[in-house]
Amino acid sequence: MAIHFNAVFFVPRFLPPWIKWDFRKFAETGFGRLSAFMRGAIDAFGTSWNYLPQAVSEGVPLVAVTGIAGGGSKIVVQKDSGINSLRDLKGKKIALSEFISQDIMLIASMKKLGMDPFNDVTRVNVSPSGGVTAFQKKEVDAFATFEPYASIAEITAGGRALFDLYEHSGWGKALGGFYVRQAFAEANRDLVQAVVEAIVKASDYIQKNRDERVALAMKMTGQSKEVIERAVANTYPTLEMPLETIRGIARTMFEAGVIKKDVVPLLASHVDYSYLEKATGKKKEELGYSA
Numbered sequence: 001m002a003i004h005f006n007a008v009f010f011v012p013r014f015l016p017p018w019i020k021w022d023f024r025k026f027a028e029t030g031f032g033r034l035s036a037f038m039r040g041a042i043d044a045f046g047t048s049w050n051y052l053p054q055a056v057s058e059g060v061p062l063v064a065v066t067g068i069a070g071g072g073s074k075i076v077v078q079k080d081s082g083i084n085s086l087r088d089l090k091g092k093k094i095a096l097s098e099f100i101s102q103d104i105m106l107i108a109s110m111k112k113l114g115m116d117p118f119n120d121v122t123r124v125n126v127s128p129s130g131g132v133t134a135f136q137k138k139e140v141d142a143f144a145t146f147e148p149y150a151s152i153a154e155i156t157a158g159g160r161a162l163f164d165l166y167e168h169s170g171w172g173k174a175l176g177g178f179y180v181r182q183a184f185a186e187a188n189r190d191l192v193q194a195v196v197e198a199i200v201k202a203s204d205y206i207q208k209n210r211d212e213r214v215a216l217a218m219k220m221t222g223q224s225k226e227v228i229e230r231a232v233a234n235t236y237p238t239l240e241m242p243l244e245t246i247r248g249i250a251r252t253m254f255e256a257g258v259i260k261k262d263v264v265p266l267l268a269s270h271v272d273y274s275y276l277e278k279a280t281g282k283k284k285e286e287l288g289y290s291a
Helices: 003-014 030-038 051-057 101-112 128-136 149-156 165-169 182-187 189-208 210-221 225-233 243-255 264-270 274-280
Strands: 044-048 062-071 073-078 093-096 122-125 142-146 159-164 174-181 235-237
Touching: 003 044, 003 062, 003 174, 003 189, 003 210, 003 225, 003 235, 030 044, 030 051, 044 062, 051 062, 051 174, 051 243, 051 264, 062 182, 062 189, 062 264, 062 274, 073 101, 073 149, 073 165, 093 101, 093 128, 101 142, 101 165, 101 243, 128 142, 128 149, 142 149, 149 159, 149 225, 159 165, 174 182, 174 189, 182 189, 189 210, 189 235, 189 274, 210 225, 225 235, 243 264
Parallel strands: 093 122, 093 142
Antiparallel strands: 044 174, 062 174, 062 235, 073 142, 073 159
């Protein structure tokens, strides 16, 4: 479970009684959720912003209706690795889950420094839990991942956090949001509005009730309080849907060959601020929209 998205687990208490909220988990990363969405198993899901360009490039009819998650992405290095900057990663082995948001941020960060993200380092493609194992066994020099896996590597394997990936990507800290099938949203506008309003309230709730958030994350992940406290400190809920960030992610994905189509001109039509404007009383420009 990604710690930065745990506001969704508090949503049911803020929903009207006529809405049934059913949780389903699909794999450790957003690819499982997107795949389930594409095959019709679910009509809505929460995941990182990189899956929006992925979906649009494949013609998936979805729309983002609110942000949920921010922060939660780190590079952790072995204490004795001598790695103190992004440039020091050259020639090193990095565990990562290929083309999830943390990898896309790493690619963008390296390119900003004139580095080749595919040839200057050895990329070890593993699941997040597999990355923890590889790091613990010292099979890799660094681990680019999300929470709580980053904090697990720090605390259980003696790792050292190098930096928050957002600092180098330049995209800000908004990580992901909530997506709905376009036809479903059009046919159930009141329902989607109620869900967005519940997400707004749940996001506010977990900021004001940190201990409860920590307790739930411990229960759902099975991790120690020390791990979860550190993971929660590296994350925060955000309702922002930063269109320029999403465009930057899409450009990086297209240039890296992750997606085969330049979808930047299409993205604005897949981000609907109207629900969030109504729920917050803010204008879309305050919520991340840019022309």
